[in-house]
Amino acid sequence: MEKAVLIGATGTIGKAVNQQLTEKGYDVIATSRKLTPSIDIENKESIDNFFADKKDVDAIICAAGDASFGAFSNLTDEQINIELNSKLMGQVNICRKALKALKPSGAIILTGGIFAHNPWPETTNIAMVNAALEGFVKALALELSEGHRILVVHPPFVKETAQAMGMDGSNCPPAMEIARVYVQGLEGKESGKAVYVDEYSPNRQSNRRLRQ
Numbered sequence: 020m021e022k023a024v025l026i027g028a029t030g031t032i033g034k035a036v037n038q039q040l041t042e043k044g045y046d047v048i049a050t051s052r053k054l055t056p057s058i059d060i061e062n063k064e065s066i067d068n069f070f071a072d073k074k075d076v077d078a079i080i081c082a083a084g085d086a087s088f089g090a091f092s093n094l095t096d097e098q099i100n101i102e103l104n105s106k107l108m109g110q111v112n113i114c115r116k117a118l119k120a121l122k123p124s125g126a127i128i129l130t131g132g133i134f135a136h137n138p139w140p141e142t143t144n145i146a147m148v149n150a151a152l153e154g155f156v157k158a159l160a161l162e163l164s165e166g167h168r169i170l171v172v173h174p175p176f177v178k179e180t181a182q183a184m185g186m187d188g189s190n191c192p193p194a195m196e197i198a199r200v201y202v203q204g205l206e207g208k209e210s211g212k213a214v215y216v217d218e219y220s221p222n223r224q225s226n227r228r229l230r231q
């Protein structure tokens with residue numbers, strides 16, 4: 020049975036990924052700050068502790084990381100630092116530990132977001148971190164050995180998230196559709212790139228509709 024670590028397993032995207040991995044027969048080690056075993060991706064010691072006893076893992080997926088909207092002129096240092104420490108450095112630090120836990124041919128999948136390519140107003144903070152993650156993944160792939168692979172998924176705005184925010188989510192894909200991109204990424208051969216829900220990739224018309 021293939022073993023997968025899933026960070027952020029209780030989230031909107033994480034829950035859907037967990038369901039699909041479980042249906043495919045993966046042995047999923049589901050984690051987050053509140054789950055056991057726990058991990059806090061903002062805390063290096065917590066990442067070290069989590070990975071200390073993990074080995075021979077086939078897949079490591081992170082679907083966690085804080086993102087905050089806000090007009091650039093109003094962003095506080097705290098808002099910017101939360102995003103940098105959580106979504107960016109949290110995922111970078113996961114990679115630093117996770118590679119040692121990964122089996123040959125194993126894969127790491129991080130989470131960015133489509134705002135890296137198609138931002139909305141008031142998304143500078145999010146767009147910056149998502150684009151940084153894409154650059155990080157491209158460069159890290161050049162240094163990987165033992166057949167290891169790394170990808171970043173750039174999800175579009177998720178239907179369930181839009182609905183929870185009281186917005187019209189009818190142009191947004193459900194979390195299950197996004198989860199399929201993670202699973203395809205795990206089961207494919209690609210590395211060092213960003214992957215998308217097809218219809219919502221950067222240059223597709225439907226994605227531009229989302230911005231209206």
Ligand SMILES: NC(=O)c1ccc[n+]([C@@H]2O[C@H](COP(=O)([O-])OP(=O)(O)OC[C@H]3O[C@@H](n4cnc5c(N)ncnc54)[C@H](OP(=O)(O)O)[C@@H]3O)[C@@H](O)[C@H]2O)c1
Nearest residue numbers: 027029030031032051052053059060083084086132177180
């Ligand atoms: N939802 C969207 O529309 C959307 C679109 C594009 C990109 N994304 C990105 O996708 C990722 C997941 O989004 P989501 O909407 O699924 O989030 P979510 O519903 O808020 O869930 C976040 C998950 O991550 C865990 N988590 C949060 N902070 C953590 C930390 N410091 N350490 C470890 N685990 C942590 C949470 O559990 P605990 O509270 O137990 O830690 C939860 O399981 C985020 O990076 C987000 O920016 C989301």
